Every structure is written in structure tokens, then in C-alpha cells.
Amino acid sequence: MSDIFREVDNCVTAPQGFRAGVTACGIKSDSTIKDLGILASDVPCVAAGTFTTSTTRAAPVIVCQERLSSGRAQAVIVNSGNANCATGDPGLLNAYRMTEFTAQRLGIENELVLCSSTGIIGRQLPIEKIQAGVPAIELGADQGNAFSEAIMTTDTRPKRIALEFQIEGRTVRLGGVTKGAGMILPNMATMLCYLTTDAAIEHQWLETELHAAVADSFNMTAVDGDMSTNDTCILFANGLAGTTPLDARHPEAGTFREALRRVTQYLAREMARDGEGATKLMTVHVRGARDKADAVKAARAITVSPLWQCALAGGDPNWGRIVAALGASGCELDPDTYDIYIGDVQVVKQGMAAHYKQDAARAAMAGSDVTIAVDLHLGEGKATAWGCDLTHGYIDENTLYTR
């Protein structure tokens, strides 16, 4: 992190006026596990979200999309253990009821409450457990970390961060939490991400910047067009830092943009690193593509190739699988110009095996962080994507999930 951004504790409750709280309400079979959480601002926020594009989107996604059309929100309630998806009208009613319980608990307008669910698809929410659980939730400004843990499903660790920086000479903070886990392959991951800031932000600009940041972070960890039924990323800005509202013309807009990029990319990377069964993070840089869209296609194709993910798990520099992934990616490619690097080792030069030492290539794949770089030598397009390896752990995690 550069010197103008300082990391601070408490993630989503680090910015002024945000509080969180959690409880174990019994949705998960182990009744000691925290499975219900609330994140709230003391005052209404300007808010925006990005969501799954699935045609089988879950009930809570429908509620969030409807309510965020106002550009305002104040709180979100999240449960894990049940996705409230493929649950029809009863499921939609339950999603609305979750927000009502929360609005009552906080004494705020129901329309300002959002909701999320993550877990097994196709079962009705045990709404009475949520109803009983909400009053038990005590909110505190030191509970951001507890909130980051309550939203986990098969995550092995929480993913959270907060940055502090200055705008107009005032201290501003931006915090974030995310859950991921079923992230090794893109089709089915459920990602939930909540971002909070005490900066004041103009709504349209907030929405634009959130979409741009998500495009270069979460959508590059293989979670975009193929999103799950529940994927959600929401940014709350409550303005309590007392700055004038940020918009495209604000001279310090770039500072907030940079903070947002750092936070989202950090969370995206950590989500990939904590993919189900993952032992290695891969970072794929593509440059020299005809345009950015092509670079995105190429970078993502490599991160989601199961054969390359297996090679990564074994530390095997079998770069032919990168060639195959590139060829099938749909990006423009000249078979005689592309170069591939594993770490610092150039393994492909102008579309053919480069002269390199096999030991050096193996060494570049030995650690827990492996970097692949591809130069297509066709233009100025570039992109970075993150992924992980494919191991027995992924299979074990997913073979008997509902039993």
C-alpha cells in the first residue's frame, strides 16, 4: 500500500457510524456457528450494488435490486446456511420478512433494509429462527470482524480489509468484507461482498465507480457472466466523514477510486486464494491484446482451465494447457507472436517452446503464489485475473454437500 492509504482494523465497521452484530440462530446444523448478521449505518446511506445476472437469481437478490433503485439504503441482514433460491413466492415473502425484522430491531424504515442469503439452494428459509435471532443481535462498532465471519460458508478464513485516507483534509475510511469459497470454477460460486465508507458520495458516481471496480476485481476472479444465483456486492456511503459529495469533477475523486480498487482487488485476490481446496493463488496478466475485452477473455480462460488448475496443483509447468486455454478463449491471437511466462521464466516465445530450464520453470510454480504472464503482441489491451488450483480438497468439499 502506498503511503496515502493506511490499513486499519474492523473492516466494514471501521468507517464512522457503521455497526454490525451477529448471532447463531440455528440455520446451520451446528447451532454454535454464527449464521446471521446485520450491518447497519447510524444514518441513511447513498448505496449501489452489483448482482448476479442469473435467471434463477435468489429471492434476496430480487429484494436488493428493487430497493436499491432508490439509490438509498441503511442496513443489510445476511444469513448463511440457506440460499433462499428456487423457493418461489414463499421465498420472496421470507426475504421481505427478514428485512422487516431488521427494520423493527433498528427502528428504521423497512425500505432502507437489504438482505442476502447464502447456502443450500431449494429449501425454504427457517424464517421463525431468523425472527427469533434478530432481536438477539447486539450491534457494535467493533463487530466488523465478527460480521465477516458470520457470512462464511465453506470459506476457511474471513476476507476483510479497511483503508484510511484523506479527502479535503478529513479522515475517510473504506471497509470491505467478502465471502467466496466455491470459487475454483466460475459457474456456481456465491460471492457476497459489503463495502462501507464514511465519505459522502454522489449516487450516480458511486454506481459508476462500483461497477468499474467490480469489473476489475471480482469479475476477474471468475464470477461474472457465470455468476451464481446469489452473488451480491453492495457499497454503503453514509457521508459522516463530512466531505462534500464526491463525483467525477471532485479534485480528489481519484483518491477514493484508488482506495476502492485496492479494497476490491485485495478481497477478490483473497477470495481466489481461499477457493475450495485451493493451495495456490494464480495471478494471470495478459498484455498486448487487441483490446481490453480480448485481454479479459484470455486471462479468465487461463484461470478457469481445470487442466491448467490441476497442473498448478502439481507444480507442473505444462504450459501446453495455457496454449489450449488461450486458443479456446475467443480472443484474437496470432499463433506466431504470443509469449508466455511462468514467473520470470519465458516458456513460450512466438508461439513455440522457448529455451528455458525445466528446473527454473518448476521453481516458478513451487510457491503458494504463481504468476502467469501472456503477451499477445497485437495491441494495447491488458487485464489481470486471479484463480487457484484444483485439488482433491475441492472434490471432497463438493461431493456430499447436502447430506
Added chain:
Amino acid sequence: MSDIFREVDNCVTAPQGFRAGVTACGIKSDSTIKDLGILASDVPCVAAGTFTTSTTRAAPVIVCQERLSSGRAQAVIVNSGNANCATGDPGLLNAYRMTEFTAQRLGIENELVLCSSTGIIGRQLPIEKIQAGVPAIELGADQGNAFSEAIMTTDTRPKRIALEFQIEGRTVRLGGVTKGAGMILPNMATMLCYLTTDAAIEHQWLETELHAAVADSFNMTAVDGDMSTNDTCILFANGLAGTTPLDARHPEAGTFREALRRVTQYLAREMARDGEGATKLMTVHVRGARDKADAVKAARAITVSPLWQCALAGGDPNWGRIVAALGASGCELDPDTYDIYIGDVQVVKQGMAAHYKQDAARAAMAGSDVTIAVDLHLGEGKATAWGCDLTHGYIDENTLYTR
């Protein structure tokens, strides 16, 4: 098989005038394994092919595409153990040389010889081993089965079939072999398929029918847009059965079409069943889609969902993963109308959990053949796709492939 089609032995050498032969030339590290084969007709054939659409297609694919533009071919030479891909101009030269050795061996025109390679990407072919191997190949009309074995890579068993039927009162045969294996997930499979017939066939009709048959068979085992660098399917028709050339107006064109569909779908299904690490074949039927393209999207999305593939491995009727795959597939879907069946058990009715016995759903997933049916209730579009489960075996197969 209906009574008008009779299964016969010798697969690609079952039709009159086709011979094959194999040898172990030492491309594979175990020098006792047959890794080089030739399939040839006694006379020039009308021929057509379908190939990978990868931009990093292998050298032999380039050679086949170029030569098949004439609509004629007589033989193909195939090696396993090396894909001759990402090998630049030297690789292309080696591919041409393979055909020259074969033309000399058979005493036929070089332009009528095709070639295929499958195996590791990025290494130059040991062309001198191939040069030494070709003269050792003895061709025989009883060597179709040996040929089907020589083209295997990680396949656990050969995939082969031949059918006999009547056209114009004459006996006609159609044979086929294929190799698959890295087929569990679609991105990187290398599929090679050779089909032979002694029917006489008009070239344009042959090409049309081959493309249509491949679309409903191999391309539905998750090998189409995402094909590997080497995917190849070639049909040779030598006309020795003495029928008048088949075309769209021939009264018995439908008989050949049906034989071609049966052979290609049988081979496609067996390829899925023999996917790397596979223990179960899944057959996915989608009906009621807005149109066929939508049905194809939906069916394929289910077969390639790694989470559903893991559930299949565990015999876990976690149909929420089918819902998620459908939602992300891009097919038109009404969340309140779709039904899902596992075997005979309806698990989803109108987008929500149906009333069913969990034991019955588990029983429907217990065998080695599992059928999934989806009815979208939106139109007349239907499609069938084949896939397999995802197991430790896949990971083990692919973690240390090049070592």
C-alpha cells in the same frame, strides 16, 4: 439398435476396402505401447471433416483442413503421445512429412493423406521415430480394433462400433472409432474420431450430414466451441458397396443419416463415460426450451457444472446446483415454470422443490448411468447432452501429466 441396423466387428475396417495397421514407434516413453497407426482405403474416398475452432490449432489440423478442401482423401496417419501443437513452422513441416511417409508406404498420392496427433502440447514431434515406424506398419482388414487402441491417450478403453444395413438392397457398413478421455470438462479435451463407410456419397451431402451428426453428438459431450487444439472428426466414404451416390434426394438417405447418428452418438456417449476419472455417465435431456439453441445451452451447462459433477460423484441429489447451472446458462427461463427430474423422480416443480422422497432421489443417482431431465415449459426446443462425474481420479490424472 432397431432391426434394420446390425452391429458388426472390426469398427473402421468393417466397411469394404478399409484397412488399418499400428506400431509402437517410441513416441511414448513406454516403447511397448502402440502409438502410431494408419487407416486407409484401397481407393480414394469422398471425405469431410470437422475440426477444433481453436486459434492455437495444431499443425495436423491445418494440414487436414487444407487437404479436405478437395473433398477427397484416402488415408490418415495418427500418432499419440505428442500433439504437434505450438510447434511453429517445424511442426507444420513434420505434419507434412508424416503424410509423405504414409503416401510412400501405401503407394498413393500424398495429397490424399491426412494426419492427426494427440498428446503433450509444445514439443516437436520425434519425426525420425515416425519415419522409422511407418514402414513397420502392416495393414489389414482385421486391424480396426488395433487402430482404435493405438489412438488412445488417457482413455481406459477403446471406443468403437460398426453397423451394417441395406441401401438399394446392397449391404452397406459404417464404422467409427474415437478417443476422448480429458473430457470431464470441456475446455481442453482432445477428441479424435474417424468414420468409414463403403456407401457411395455425394460430397456436399456428406459434409452437411457429418456436421449435423457431430452437432448432436460430440458437440453435446462438451467439446464444441471450447474444443482443444487438435479436435478432429473425419468421415471417409469409398463407395465400394456399389450404391448410387447418396444425396438429399436419395430415397434411402434417411437410413444412412440414422446410422451416422447412432454411430456418432454411441461414440460420444462412450467417450463421456470414459472421461478421466469418471465413474458415472450423465445424460441430460432438456425439453420445452424456447428453441433448440437454448436447449443446447441449458443441457450443456448442466453437464459442465463442476459442482453438479461432484454431487453426481457422491450420488447426492443436490439439485440446487442444476438450478444454478440453468440460471447461468444463458437460456431463456421462467423461474416459475421449470421442472427438473432425476431419473423418474421429479425434484423441482414450477421452480420450487417438488414433493419427493429423498431416498428415491438418492436411488436415482446410485447407478453408473444417471439421467437428468429438465422441462422449461416455454416452447418446443429440445436437446440431449452427455457428461460424467468429477472425482479424485481426474485430479490425479492431470496433476503431473508431463513428468
